[in-house]
Amino acid sequence: MHDFTHDPRFAGIEPFTSRVWLASPTMHGDEQRWVDEAIQTNWVSTVGTNINEIEKEIASFLGCKYAVALSAGTAALHLATKLAGERLYGQAPPSRGTLTGKKVFCSDVTFDASINPVAYENGEAVFIDTETDTWNMDPGSLRKAFELYPETRLIVLAHLYGTPGKMDEIRKIADEHGALIVEDAAESLGAAFFASADGPYKENVREAGVVEHIGMRGAWLETGTLGNYNCISFNGNKIITGSSGGMFLTNSKEDADKVRKWSTQSREAAPWYQHEEIGYNYRMSNIIAGVLRGQIRYLEEHIKQKRAIYERYRNGLSDLPVRMNPYDDEHSIPNFWLSCMIIEPDAMASMVRGEQDYLWKTEPEKSSPQEILDAINAFGAEGRPIWKPMHMQPIYKNHAFITREGNGRGRSNAYINGSGADVGADIFRRGLCLPSDNKMTVEQQDKVIEIIHRCFK
Numbered sequence: 119m120h121d122f123t124h125d126p127r128f129a130g131i132e133p134f135t136s137r138v139w140l141a142s143p144t145m146h147g148d149e150q151r152w153v154d155e156a157i158q159t160n161w162v163s164t165v166g167t168n169i170n171e172i173e174k175e176i177a178s179f180l181g182c183k184y185a186v187a188l189s190a191g192t193a194a195l196h197l198a199t200k201l202a203g204e205r206l207y208g209q210a211p212p213s214r215g216t217l218t219g220k221k222v223f224c225s226d227v228t229f230d231a232s233i234n235p236v237a238y239e240n241g242e243a244v245f246i247d248t249e250t251d252t253w254n255m256d257p258g259s260l261r262k263a264f265e266l267y268p269e270t271r272l273i274v275l276a277h278l279y280g281t282p283g284k285m286d287e288i289r290k291i292a293d294e295h296g297a298l299i300v301e302d303a304a305e306s307l308g309a310a311f312f313a314s315a316d317g318p319y320k321e322n323v324r325e326a327g328v329v330e331h332i333g334m335r336g337a338w339l340e341t342g343t344l345g346n347y348n349c350i351s352f353n354g355n356k357i358i359t360g361s362s363g364g365m366f367l368t369n370s371k372e373d374a375d376k377v378r379k380w381s382t383q384s385r386e387a388a389p390w391y392q393h394e395e396i397g398y399n400y401r402m403s404n405i406i407a408g409v410l411r412g413q414i415r416y417l418e419e420h421i422k423q424k425r426a427i428y429e430r431y432r433n434g435l436s437d438l439p440v441r442m443n444p445y446d447d448e449h450s451i452p453n454f455w456l457s458c459m460i461i462e463p464d465a466m467a468s469m470v471r472g473e474q475d476y477l478w479k480t481e482p483e484k485s486s487p488q489e490i491l492d493a494i495n496a497f498g499a500e501g502r503p504i505w506k507p508m509h510m511q512p513i514y515k516n517h518a519f520i521t522r523e524g525n526g527r528g529r530s531n532a533y534i535n536g537s538g539a540d541v542g543a544d545i546f547r548r549g550l551c552l553p554s555d556n557k558m559t560v561e562q563q564d565k566v567i568e569i570i571h572r573c574f575k
């Protein structure tokens with residue numbers, strides 16, 4: 119382990135007195151009121167006023183008709199993916215998933231909870247490469263995937279680190295192929311996308327009310343309303359938290375009722391426990407819903423703080439050969455959940471990484487994600503590597519990976535130099551997530567920025 123405290127490049131930098139986190143829960147005290155109310159009235163299980171009210175508040179904030187409160191974002195994604203499979207291919211027997219034998223086009227650079235439900239439902243994830251403008255699913259690679267697997271009818275996509283993807287383009291491609299979308303807005307609650315008045319979201323735009331924005335006509339639509347089946351998470355590291363929790367979001371009463379039924383063990387209307395479908399214990403507790411009733415009031419404030427953190431990094435690092443995680447400022451307003459940076463190819467110092475250990479070298483005017491992560495950690499701040507792309511995960515190593523050029527696997531050749539583009543692998547190699555906790559002070563962030571500068575000395 120490198121000794122940063124005796125490395126002359128870091129002379130004069132004192133360790134943080136308390137740890138600076140990547141993204142930790144931020145409680146305000148108001149949460150207590152709704153939790154106490156649940157306890158005092160004895161409504162502490164998976165029924166109660168807090169659940170009903172937070173469902174209404176979230177639906178109204180996002181501009182959708184129904185929200186179903188669940189135990190986790192993963193639960194929401196599972197039921198959303200199962201429902202998509204059932205709508206496409208019919209009800210499955212209890213021992214088989216609704217996507218049995220079917221391919222599903224999936225975001226590649228995301229947390230595995232986005233796409234594991236495809237496997238829970240016995241489907242086969244096909245990973246779609248990432249674009250460089252927003253670090254989300256690349257429409258060009260998605261088009262290519264439909265050329266290769268035209269029978270595919272389902273897309274599962276996430277908005278990475280709170281930055282909306284290219285939804286007008288993706289929805290258009292999905293519509294051309296009669297495909298449905300499961301939208302994972304776990305990281306992007308409160309982020310919005312400007313959908314065109316004559317694009318594939320024209321119905322949603324009409325309902326939301328057309329506005330002008332830098333010469334374009336359309337409407338700002340919230341992430342979490344852009345798929346056929348939509349999910350958010352209230353995990354402890356998210357922009358607001360219930361300590362855990364998630365929601366399924368929809369405009370269809372039938373879909374909301376179905377997910378609510380599945381989440382409470384699929385009980386049929388009978389005097390005894392009777393079941394015609396497989397059930398799950400996925401409903402949110404009224405206590406967690408109470409925490410959320412306190413938290414939702416702070417969503418806008420948290421987004422403001424996260425944006426300020428992102429902008430301070432962007433300004434503070436602008437003299438280095440690095441860039442921040444990008445977003446399309448004409449078509450999107452991110453929630454800036456995590457600030458990330460990527461090192462320019464020419465400024466990458468040598469680094470090799472294995473599962474258990476890694477090596478990096480100091481090189482003048484260069485650095486590497488691992489050096490920066492080690493340096494900020496040595497002084498007491500938490501960063502993290504970029505989410506490792508799904509196509510590089512051991513569990514999914516035999517699954518197809520599609521880039522703009524077609525099959526993204528097996529592209530090297532012992533006899534010909536060079537290999538195909540793999541945007542996700544490149545972001546993973548050169549990028550990192552920076553401490554983005556909304557309680558981080560300006561002084562603490564300035565020190566993180568200074569440490570990063572010293573890494574490039």
Ligand SMILES: Cc1ncc(COP(=O)(O)O)c(C=O)c1O
Pocket residue numbers: 190191192193195228229231232276302304305350351352353362363364
């Ligand atoms: C993109 C993404 N999807 C899904 C999840 C899963 O949500 P949960 O932890 O609430 O199950 C997370 C985070 O935890 C996430 O970051």
